[in-house]
Amino acid sequence: MAVDVLVSEVGPRDGLQSVKRTMPTDRKHRWISALAEAGLREIEVGSFVSPKALPQMADCAAVVAHALTLPNLRVAVLVPNLKYAELAFAAGAHLITIPVSVSEPHSISNIRKNHAEIIADVRAIVKLRNERYPGTEIEAGLATAFGCTIQGVVPEADTVRMAATMAEIGVDTIGLADTVGVANPAQIRRVFKSVRAEVGEKCNSAHLHNTRGQGLANVVAALDVGIRTFDSSQGGIGGCPYAPGATGNIVTEDLVFLLEAMGFRTGIDFEKLFEARRVLQDGLPGETLYGHVPDAGLPKGFVPASAGGPA
């Protein structure tokens, strides 16, 4: 089935690296298989990073190898620098995302690199890809594109400029991330429009957080200006949640409901998505999972767009 919107599941990376305990590798495999079975077509399955810093991600190569056996799945990973990008290329990931903070203080705090250093790194990664791994796609994920907990307000011009730099270097796609959950729908429309005026449809994805309950409202705004790829995590795990009931990442289940109800086909089957949620919960017993649709269920008479429902 053709899809109208790509839901890119980031739970196995963004979610599991935020959970204190480590999900066993075979549980990760089961969860990722269940997500793919539900119709997810892109999954960020892990990050290649220092196993000392994030022991939850130490099995990333094995997880990538498993994910590559699943049909119709684009396998994405996150890497912080050239060294780990080499591992990701070697592992055969289809898509490599490099986080690049628009806020320089955030960049220094998060990956201990200033702008010049991270830009040099992206350049080296693109060069390596061009020379040795031409089939692998590279995404620059512009963190703090809408605001920052350290810097505060992030000027729109800074986000546009960093996107232009990434396009010039030769990344394939550029995503804008509301890393700390401060964006509002008016800003989402403005910033995506400005960035696309500069780099075109190369800027095609949004990574939005629900920290202040604005996640799906911001999705609506991004849809309005043509964005058709959205990151989310099953059960809302990861992305710095606050209690009670506050999630960091937007919840895959609620996002898919929004999209399918609006008439956007995602290719995702709700029953199988709820089954994947059970697999996730079994793999993280006692961990709080978020989401409204799993609790409330689908409305009576609801037909998703992917099942031919009304737009």
Place this chain on the structure above:
Amino acid sequence: MAVDVLVSEVGPRDGLQSVKRTMPTDRKHRWISALAEAGLREIEVGSFVSPKALPQMADCAAVVAHALTLPNLRVAVLVPNLKYAELAFAAGAHLITIPVSVSEPHSISNIRKNHAEIIADVRAIVKLRNERYPGTEIEAGLATAFGCTIQGVVPEADTVRMAATMAEIGVDTIGLADTVGVANPAQIRRVFKSVRAEVGEKCNSAHLHNTRGQGLANVVAALDVGIRTFDSSQGGIGGCPYAPGATGNIVTEDLVFLLEAMGFRTGIDFEKLFEARRVLQDGLPGETLYGHVPDAGLPKGFVPASAGGPA
């Protein structure tokens, strides 16, 4: 201050009638005063209904009397029929909302009246108002305007027809309610547009639920088609919540953040709104309050539109 969007707080009615215990009258007074002090300009302070059915609302006349002493506050109440509308008029409420279900099975289940009966009741209430209480405003709140748990899908034409009937009878304003939390943003835009094509700006308010996490996404859609009055409840109380973290009513705190961040002035002060939340929590010890913004706080450097912030 002029406001761009009116936030109509329904917690003292919709919230408190859903909570099992009864908040003491003096606590209600304190909470409503704190909300008014925070800048809320319209509060649905209670409903005139059978005290046997809803003992939490038995003190409605006293609460209205208190609310009428507060400056700059429109005092709203809900009434199910002519008998209780008379009490509401006599009490001096500024605005009387009559719930009218677009779904007839829901109407029968909720207030034991079919369409003909509730329409006759609205007609009688409008007649009484015209004859004896010309200063009081009447709103028809069209329940299940976007779908129903009993009937399932509610055809758009049914909602338009009921709105037209209400306009013909002579109500002053018509609100559309997503009573069971099934609406999506595409539908919100469609239905509001169709209703306004029929009755004009008389249809000016939305009562949205967050049952499936779509509440604020639907607000964005309603704003897009010109709606400028939104019901919400502080702490998200009421409106049939599901656990965990799932709210029924949209949360006033999160709604006000959305609006102020988008550049819509509400006239509401966040610090005083959070203070009102503490008054609410003191009045309902141990009761779960929802909302993301109260947990996460305002973003660093955030300036609300009402305080001159950037649009």
